[in-house]
Structure formats: structure tokens, C-alpha cells
Amino acid sequence: MTTLVSATVPACEIALADVFASLSDVDIEAERIVEGGDDIVMPLLWIRNADRDEFEAACAGDPTVDEIELLADFETELLYRMQWIDQVGLLLQMLTNANASILEAVGKNGTWHLRILYPSREQLAETKTFCSEHELSLTINAIREMDGEPSGRYGLTTGQYQALVTAVNAGYFAVPSDITLNELADEMNISHQALSERLRRGIHALIEDTLLLDFAESNE
Known part of the structure; x- marks a missing residue:
């Protein structure tokens, strides 16, 4: 049965840990996360509570960021397209077993909050096993079976x-x-x-x- 999971992962185990460390008030929300080929991850990210120059400087010093492009500036929030390093793409694939989908990803205070849709409980179990074997701090906050109702x-x-x-x-x-x-x-x-x-x-x-x-x- 399709399963919806709410989970958290420290940013140091995925991406942008240095950005969160530099900008304590920043909120980051993924509009979507797409694969750019060759394991490259190119997320579209909404940035809130951060100055443009400060945010771009923080990204320049973050080892998980390869490239960054400003798409829109709405004064209170910024929309960027990023390119994350290959290692981030591989980690996200393993977290979702390639068959699951990350529906939402929000970063704040050094933590990524994820909502992941799994085709079945078996795929979720595989993710938990993988995280345990690789000492990843995936915390499951809620699990809900999607029974079609x-x-x-x-x-x-x-x-x-x-x-x-x-x-x-x-x-x-x-x-x-x-x-x-x-x-x-x-x-x-x-x-x-x-x-x-x-x-x-x-x-x-x-x-x-x-x-x-x-x-x-x-x-x-």
C-alpha cells in the first residue's frame, strides 16, 4: 500500500549545512527537485529571511553547491536554481530507493524536513535499513497509509x-x-x-x- 512519510534529516547529511550555519534565520523550500542527468541534482529553491548577497556568499562557501542561478527576486523571497554535487544526488536516490518520490523538502535551522511518498512499506523499510547501515540520521516523524479514501x-x-x-x-x-x-x-x-x-x-x-x-x- 502506498505510504506517505514525514521525516527529518540533518542538513550536514544532505545539502546546504554551511548555508544554514552562516544564515541562522534562513528558510529554504524546494519548489521541486529534479535530476539533471549523470546524478546531478538541480533543485528550484525558495529562499526566505535572507539577503541576496549574503545568501549567495554563503552558497559560494558551501561544498554541496556547484552552481547557483537567481530566477526571481520578490523582495521578501528569492527563487534560485541550484546544482548540487553528485554525492547529494546519489544520497537522495538512496534515501528514496529510486521508486519513491520526495514531495516536499523544507530546510530550517540546519535540518531538512521531508515528505516522501513510497509505493509500499517494503521500500520504506529498505530506506530505514540503508540509513541504519550508513549511520544516517533519518528520523521518521509520521507514517500514513494512503488507502484511497x-x-x-x-x-x-x-x-x-x-x-x-x-x-x-x-x-x-x-x-x-x-x-x-x-x-x-x-x-x-x-x-x-x-x-x-x-x-x-x-x-x-x-x-x-x-x-x-x-x-x-x-x-x-
């Missing part, structure tokens, strides 16, 4: 998914609201308190799973 794809329990969909269809989130929480609870045949908690937890899980990298396994 809409709730599973967005980090929601079935109850949270049903509550949110019912609330939207009933106009609960409209401005002004078309239905009160009590009325919605009566329609769903659950208590006011249970529905309130289900909606709050569902919204929290949905935001974490779509807007933030890290997401929490929710219990209801």
Missing part, C-alpha cells in the same frame, strides 16, 4: 472528513453562516461538543497536511 489523502480521520464536508455543503462556513453549529450537530445526529471538536481537529489536521510540511497523526 479522501480522508486518508489529507490527514483526516473519516469522522473529521465527513464533518467538514457536511459543514461546507450545509453552508456552515458561509458568511453569514447558513446553519448554526447546534443545527448542524442535530442534522448529523451527534452532540454539539463532539461536532465542535471534530471540526477543530479536522481543520488543524487539514492545515498541517496541506499548508505546513509537518503533520500530526490525529486521534478522535
